[in-house]
Amino acid sequence: xxxxxxxxxxxxxxxxxxxLAFLMMRTTRGGPFDSARALDPIVQRALEQRYGxxxxxxxxxxxxxxxxxxxxxxxSLRYRDTQVSTLLADALPISLILGGGxxxxxxxxxxxxxxxxxxxxxxxxxxxxxxxxxxxxALPNFVLAGLLLAIFSFQLGWLPPAGLGGVRNFxxxxxxxxxxxxxxxxxxxxxxxxxxxxxxxxxxxxxEGLPPRIIVRRYVLRPSLGPVIAFLGPASAAxxxxxxxIEKVFALPGLGTFFVQAALSRDYTLALGVTVVYTALLGLCxxxxxxxxxxxxxxxxxxx
Numbered sequence: 222x223x224x225x226x227x228x229x230x231x232x233x234x235x236x237x238x239x240x241l242a243f244l245m246m247r248t249t250r251g252g253p254f255d256s257a258r259a260l261d262p263i264v265q266r267a268l269e270q271r272y273g274x275x276x277x278x279x280x281x282x283x284x285x286x287x288x289x290x291x292x293x294x295x296x297s298l299r300y301r302d303t304q305v306s307t308l309l310a311d312a313l314p315i316s317l318i319l320g321g322g323x324x325x326x327x328x329x330x331x332x333x334x335x336x337x338x339x340x341x342x343x344x345x346x347x348x349x350x351x352x353x354x355x356x357x358x359a360l361p362n363f364v365l366a367g368l369l370l371a372i373f374s375f376q377l378g379w380l381p382p383a384g385l386g387g388v389r390n391f392x393x394x395x396x397x398x399x400x401x402x403x404x405x406x407x408x409x410x411x412x413x414x415x416x417x418x419x420x421x422x423x424x425x426x427x428x429e430g431l432p433p434r435i436i437v438r439r440y441v442l443r444p445s446l447g448p449v450i451a452f453l454g455p456a457s458a459a460x461x462x463x464x465x466x467i468e469k470v471f472a473l474p475g476l477g478t479f480f481v482q483a484a485l486s487r488d489y490t491l492a493l494g495v496t497v498v499y500t501a502l503l504g505l506c507x508x509x510x511x512x513x514x515x516x517x518x519x520x521x522x523x524x525x
Contacts, residue, residue: 326399335410
């Protein structure tokens with residue numbers, strides 16, 4: 222029942238965001254055919270009639286809602302003779318690869334670093350790693366992108382600065398998105414692991430002479446992962462929204478690129494499609510994080 226309720230809430234959220242985005246775009250001043258050079262009134266009316274923009278607002282929303290149910294957002298107003306679903310199908314894999322790789326890097330760096338900081342909280346290297354995490358957390362990803370480009374692309378020439386290609390083209394964008402997120406995971410794991418290390422079970426295991434590696438795996442790692450799993454939903458939101466800037470910096474044709482172009486050109490259908498896809502992805506990531514939390518802690522399932 223919990224899954225059914227969450228799925229219903231996810232669908233309802235998508236519908237509400239779709240409605241609000243539709244109303245905001247239609248009620249904002251300006252239109253998709255406004256430009257520095259005014260169009261002939263006859264031409265503008267013909268364009269509006271072609272795309273159904275001359276119909277009443279309620280009729281336009283009905284068409285948009287029907288298209289949402291079918292998975293068809295209609296033609297793009299900027300990319301002529303191109304369906305929005307085609308643009309999204311080409312851009313979505315790039316954004317998913319970018320976000321998935323960044324999240325993987327964040328987990329692979331943040332969890333071990335947080336456990337290490339907790340075990341060596343009073344040592345110089347533990348304090349230095351903690352301070353480095355706090356610095357990364359405060360550093361905007363576009364500033365980090367400039368630093369990494371200056372070092373690895375222009376100074377050393379190891380990685381390409383921009384463009385879509387193989388894995389090497391994604392390394393710098395992955396780092397720009399993943400490193401600040403790994404710093405947040407480090408701080409979460411460090412705080413929870415320090416509490417676990419002071420527990421009676423850890424003291425008892427230490428007194429029995431168990432190696433530190435076994436103690437961490439049995440008694441520290443599992444409780445430390447709880448805050449990380451709860452954070453995965455907001456983390457996915459941070460990655461997806463942060464990728465708007467990173468995709469522009471590294472010239473990756475993902476969803477962020479189309480979102481910015483749709484907003485600037487007032488491409489109603491493309492902007493609505495990208496907004497709905499973002500909402501669906503964020504809701505799905507949050508749902509999966511909640512289900513993982515309930516799996517790790519059955520008390521959450523009982524409360525819900």
